[in-house]
Amino acid sequence: MKLLFDYGHGGNDPGASYKGRKEADDVLRLGRAVAKRLRQAGVTVDETRAADTTLGLGPRVKRDKASRYDYFVSFHRNAHQPEKAHGAEVFTYPTASAKAKDLAVQLQNVLVRVGFADRGVKTANYYVLRNTRSPAVLIEAGFIDNSEDNRLFDEKFEAMVDGLAGCFVDLKVACGKI
């Protein structure tokens, strides 16, 4: 099992922000924690960025094409208008493989069991989904401009990490059973 984790935004691009909280930081923290858990289980996890650095979409996709990965997983947090929307969703490209779509369903199940409202598994014509070669998914782990979603993100962080990691390998806390 070899994975490429992609943490959205970073550096000059904080992504969405709300009350001093930045999407780029949240997704780095979440993704790196999942990566750490998976490495402990013997999974190889490469990352498009490992710190708060600026990285365009092109290099992220290039990285994916430079090697053979079982999955490309992009971590994001959503935003709409302050306190107006909430919940989690996971995206694939419309014509994605069953492998990618199955993973999206599993990841979404974890986020819903953690407590996020279920906005569903969706498709979108996002650059990193369209241009990657590996089965690709994009996670929106709740809305950063929703206080309840941020509370869930922080309070259920460990359960979320366990659950997401469990989707890739049979860990103690299996995917969807948290």
Ligand SMILES: [Zn+2]
């Ligand atoms: Zn984003």
